[in-house]
């Protein structure tokens with residue numbers, strides 16, 4: 081049963097794009113733990129498309145249909161993690177091809193790109209988003225095959241202009257993939273701005289409860305490259321289990337509600353601590369003081385999100401003292417869950433990290449904003 085065509089994305093997302101349990105009428109879509117599916121007497125598949133769960137499973141399809149709806153894409157695929165999704169795109173490249181990516185991005189992927197590209201003789205250049213025309217200058221015409229963006233960039237929250245980057249990538253013969261984990265489809269829809277692929281660590285906001293590891297790619301078009309990615313997922317087996325896919329659709333149904341809350345709380349917290357004596361700078365795209373605030377206003381149509389960073393007077397030691405005193409904020413990595421997290425990124429990324437040592441990253445959850453403010457006020461001392 082599909083939703084009426086004229087309802088908003090918000091409504092269809094809350095109702096799992098019309099998926100109910102067809103067999104029982106259950107309002108919640110069913111979970112299908114089966115790894116293998118029956119054939120009839122004539123050896124035709126009992127249900128076309130259901131064969132073996134490394135390729136397809138009806139439970140994946142619910143979450144995939146929801147992702148397509150959210151991003152306005154042609155098709156979507158789930159993966160076992162955000163990294164598995166990202167690497168599936170990278171693995172469509174050949175030796176001699178070239179990738180361009182921002183200097184500040186999810187560190188795990190930056191690290192793995194370096195290692196993978198050097199092993200497979202794929203060129204890799206990083207550009208500084210703060211420098212004008214840096215992306216254009218990093219591109220090698222007819223050799224750059226993939227422009228990778230992350231916006232907002234983790235953990236300084238620079239905003240990259242997606243529609244401009246799409247034009248630059250396409251005129252050089254490259255595809256544009258955008259890691260939109262932090263923005264979520266509620267804030268920004270990269271496909272509408274010209275991206276070819278949107279990548280998510282669904283582990284973060286999409287699931288929203290820090291209890292599922294998952295990734296996703298949403299494609300603007302079902303084309304040859306997309307079929308190549310489907311083949312990679314099938315053969316590499318980088319697929320999640322049906323329980324995780326089911327939990328993900330459940331988490332995604334409250335995405336708009338959660339984003340609404342974190343948009344509000346993060347902005348209040350950013351404004352509240354911008355003038356604090358211990359805080360050198362608050363990095364949040366929703367603040368007029370943020371260098372990319374104007375791009376953010378145009379591109380982040382659904383709010384500025386729940387991620388912000390504080391740069392602290394007194395550097396690394398002062399940061400670690402503050403973190404020690406937090407009681408409501410949990411000291412943990414990751415982001416996008418219902419509970420607020422605080423992290424000293426440099427300690428996690430270590431030597432060679434481009435992240436300033438005086439930076440604390442905050443993932444704002446859905447708790448009472450007053451409790452969060454009190455906790456930070458106490459911790460900052």
Ligand SMILES: *Cc1c(COP(=O)(O)O)cnc(C)c1O
Nearest residue numbers: 161162163186259261281283294
């Ligand atoms: C966490 C994260 C990833 C990696 O996702 P996993 O699900 O942990 O594999 C990629 N990009 C961003 C922006 C992330 O925050």
